[in-house]
Amino acid sequence: MIKTIDPWGSELVEDYEKIIKDFGLEQFDAKMFPNPNRLMRRGIIFAGRDLKQIADAIKNKKKFYVLTGIMPTGNKIHFGHKMVVESMKYFQEHGAETFILVADLEAAAARGVDLEEAKRRAINFHIPAFIALGLDPKKTKFYFQSENMDVAKIASRASKRTTANEFKAIYGNLEPGRIYSAFTQVGDILYPQLRERMPGIIPVGIDQDPHIRLTRDIVKRLKEDKFFAPSSIVNKFTPSLDGDLKMSKSKPESCIELPEDPKSVCKRLMRAKTGGRDTLEEQKKLGGQPEKCVIFEIYKQHLIEDDKELQKVYNDCKAGKLMCGEDKKNCCELMARFMEELTFKIEKAKKQVDKLEFIR
Amino acid sequence: MIKTIDPWGSELVEDYEKIIKDFGLEQFDAKMFPNPNRLMRRGIIFAGRDLKQIADAIKNKKKFYVLTGIMPTGNKIHFGHKMVVESMKYFQEHGAETFILVADLEAAAARGVDLEEAKRRAINFHIPAFIALGLDPKKTKFYFQSENMDVAKIASRASKRTTANEFKAIYGNLEPGRIYSAFTQVGDILYPQLRERMPGIIPVGIDQDPHIRLTRDIVKRLKEDKFFAPSSIVNKFTPSLDGDLKMSKSKPESCIELPEDPKSVCKRLMRAKTGGRDTLEEQKKLGGQPEKCVIFEIYKQHLIEDDKELQKVYNDCKAGKLMCGEDKKNCCELMARFMEELTFKIEKAKKQVDKLEFIR
Numbered sequence: 274m275i276k277t278i279d280p281w282g283s284e285l286v287e288d289y290e291k292i293i294k295d296f297g298l299e300q301f302d303a304k305m306f307p308n309p310n311r312l313m314r315r316g317i318i319f320a321g322r323d324l325k326q327i328a329d330a331i332k333n334k335k336k337f338y339v340l341t342g343i344m345p346t347g348n349k350i351h352f353g354h355k356m357v358v359e360s361m362k363y364f365q366e367h368g369a370e371t372f373i374l375v376a377d378l379e380a381a382a383a384r385g386v387d388l389e390e391a392k393r394r395a396i397n398f399h400i401p402a403f404i405a406l407g408l409d410p411k412k413t414k415f416y417f418q419s420e421n422m423d424v425a426k427i428a429s430r431a432s433k434r435t436t437a438n439e440f441k442a443i444y445g446n447l448e449p450g451r452i453y454s455a456f457t458q459v460g461d462i463l464y465p466q467l468r469e470r471m472p473g474i475i476p477v478g479i480d481q482d483p484h485i486r487l488t489r490d491i492v493k494r495l496k497e498d499k500f501f502a503p504s505s506i507v508n509k510f511t512p513s514l515d516g517d518l519k520m521s522k523s524k525p526e527s528c529i530e531l532p533e534d535p536k537s538v539c540k541r542l543m544r545a546k547t548g549g550r551d552t553l554e555e556q557k558k559l560g561g562q563p564e565k566c567v568i569f570e571i572y573k574q575h576l577i578e579d580d581k582e583l584q585k586v587y588n589d590c591k592a593g594k595l596m597c598g599e600d601k602k603n604c605c606e607l608m609a610r611f612m613e614e615l616t617f618k619i620e621k622a623k624k625q626v627d628k629l630e631f632i633r
Numbered sequence: 634m635i636k637t638i639d640p641w642g643s644e645l646v647e648d649y650e651k652i653i654k655d656f657g658l659e660q661f662d663a664k665m666f667p668n669p670n671r672l673m674r675r676g677i678i679f680a681g682r683d684l685k686q687i688a689d690a691i692k693n694k695k696k697f698y699v700l701t702g703i704m705p706t707g708n709k710i711h712f713g714h715k716m717v718v719e720s721m722k723y724f725q726e727h728g729a730e731t732f733i734l735v736a737d738l739e740a741a742a743a744r745g746v747d748l749e750e751a752k753r754r755a756i757n758f759h760i761p762a763f764i765a766l767g768l769d770p771k772k773t774k775f776y777f778q779s780e781n782m783d784v785a786k787i788a789s790r791a792s793k794r795t796t797a798n799e800f801k802a803i804y805g806n807l808e809p810g811r812i813y814s815a816f817t818q819v820g821d822i823l824y825p826q827l828r829e830r831m832p833g834i835i836p837v838g839i840d841q842d843p844h845i846r847l848t849r850d851i852v853k854r855l856k857e858d859k860f861f862a863p864s865s866i867v868n869k870f871t872p873s874l875d876g877d878l879k880m881s882k883s884k885p886e887s888c889i890e891l892p893e894d895p896k897s898v899c900k901r902l903m904r905a906k907t908g909g910r911d912t913l914e915e916q917k918k919l920g921g922q923p924e925k926c927v928i929f930e931i932y933k934q935h936l937i938e939d940d941k942e943l944q945k946v947y948n949d950c951k952a953g954k955l956m957c958g959e960d961k962k963n964c965c966e967l968m969a970r971f972m973e974e975l976t977f978k979i980e981k982a983k984k985q986v987d988k989l990e991f992i993r
Contacts, residue, residue: 378785378786378789379789381786381789381790382789382790382792382793383793388786419782419785419786420782422779422780422782422785425738425779425782425785426738426741426748426779428813429738429739429741429742429813429814429817430741430742432742432809432810432812432813432814433742433743433810433813434810435809435810436808436809437806437807437808437809440809446797447797447807447809448796448797449792449795449796449797449800449807449812449815449816450792450793450794450795452792452809452812452813453788453789453792453793453812453813453816454789454792455809456809456813457789
């Protein structure tokens with residue numbers, strides 16, 4: 274019998290079970306949520322915090338919010354953003370008030386992007402890209418950190434409710450710049466509750482979990498403020514094309530950004546690490562190893578929406594019917610279609626930017 | 634021959650020469666400044682940083698600024714504030730653009746004063762008190778931290794230009810709340826230069842010097858911003874009535890706040906530590922020791938404006954002609970007059986508050 278897809282079976286990434294234990298996360302259970310999306314169904318979203326309060330809010334049609342940030346550096350985003358936006362879209366469609374903050378202060382401070390330039394980039398690229406990836410612009414509230422004094426107010430207040438030891442335990446260091454940013458992020462995470470107290474969920478990669486932990490700790494200590502502790506969902510990384518844990522711009526040959534020219538992406542895909550055997554002969558005999566294959570992981574995370582279609586690729590590979598060369602060509606085609614559509618949608622979204630709701 | 638007043642001769646306070654060395658301060662030289670005020674002439678202002686750029690600005694009639702903050706907790710201020718305001722007044726009269734910030738964010742975060750309440754207190758008491766102490770309200774710009782996003786912008790930028798080690802060397806610890814505040818203070822100190830680059834001077838007590846050091850270090854690293862490093866002047870503390878280094882509300886019997894009921898203050902003054910001898914007999918023979926006397930220090934710092942008059946008190950005391958009982962009565966009278974005048978001026982200043990220039 275051919276093994277069915279086991280989302281935990283991927284050997285491309287570090288042991289996510291260990292991460293759950295080490296960080297004190299909850300394992301994500303797609304059954305808690307109605308009509309789970311691709312990332313939820315397939316365990317790409319693998320963990321979270323305080324998920325029940327969000328599941329309950331959806332079930333009981335109570336108010337809640339979803340929030341994420343845009344760091345307006347460069348003119349590309351990556352697959353990590355795509356997953357976050359898809360999570361935002363899921364919660365938005367299930368009743369969440371939706372907030373996108375532009376971390377222009379952070380971009381200016383940490384990356385030396387001039388504030389005006391950061392704002393321009395956010396409006397001309399990042400926000401349209403987020404819309405292109407599925408956010409409903411009519412139901413989304415945007416703000417710039419540099420224009421939101423309320424965020425600074427919460428940050429200032431939060432800063433007095435934590436100790437050096439606690440901070441070190443969460444972040445591993447006490448760099449002053451890191452500390453300052455962290456409190457601004459606490460301000461961002463809680464900001465929607467200044468308008469109205471309600472649960473909120475923040476979709477993150479695991480590297481962002483410390484901000485969630487810090488905010489949750491601080492909320493407990495700001496009892497009199499009656500903030501709800503933020504929930505989170507945590508997605509796995511999209512692996513680097515050479516099979517490493519995470520795509521990174523530091524290895525451009527192994528990284529795909531969004532959007533990119535399909536031809537150039539395809540060249541890189543053709544060199545990606547797969548679960549193929551040493552010879553065609555052998556692969557036909559033993560079958561491929563999709564659980565070790567970056568191409569398969571990209572299908573699973575991003576390019577194949579239909580579960581049955583994904584299962585078929587898996588089965589054909591395992592059975593030795595689908596060889597890596599052919600598979601990569603298929604992947605190129607899907608990727609090209611995705612990039613073309615994305616580029617088209619970004620251009621379309623750019624025209625909507627002046628109709629957006631900016632909180633000032 | 635009777636010794637003339639030696640500003641460095643006070644034995645009431647710790648060794649200020651050592652402070653200068655330890656902190657890497659410049660010794661203050663009143664000759665650098667035209668018409669030095671009482672605090673400057675008498676060495677109450679005993680140190681500073683980068684004084685030449687301010688002396689030059691005054692001399693050459695170039696733009697510069699003077700800035701201080703109000704922490705709007707309680708409904709009293711203390712003699713430390715009085716000295717800072719007198720320094721502000723000096724520089725204001727010598728051409729400085731004058732800024733007073735209300736640290737309402739800090740008051741809310743650190744002292745649990747509600748933001749609205751902090752604002753109310755600043756407007757109803759602290760700002761009028763500062764005006765009563767000599768600031769020209771027509772020439773002073775005020776702002777609230779909670780309304781000044783530019784301060785947060787500088788703070789955020791500054792936070793990326795310092796390390797944990799540096800911070801620890803300056804502040805002695807790495808408490809996250811302290812770190813957050815410190816960057817806000819850097820933002821405050823540099824804020825006037827966002828409007829226009831120019832030198833500035835911050836009058837401080839020695840306990841505030843770390844903020845000046847941090848800001849000066851950060852300015853060096855933000856070369857491209859072309860900020861002028863802030864100058865400072867540092868005043869000695871007003872000693873506690875029992876002779877300790879500094880008046881503190883933790884010892885209410887040894888502390889005088891502003892304004893207070895003259896009768897109640899007088900009672901405390903009568904119990905103050907003086908430089909008197911064990912017996913009247915002895916004092917008439919040996920003379921008193923004004924350099925050990927809190928009453929004399931209060932005259933010198935606050936109550937006797939005229940140098941000759943102060944010298945006469947000193948001489949009479951040294952000569953055994955002025956006994957402590959009589960002297961304390963004189964001090965009570967001067968203090969009562971000062972408190973009554975101050976209260977009157979505060980009430981008067983309250984009526985001007987709605988005409989002030991608030992930056993928003």
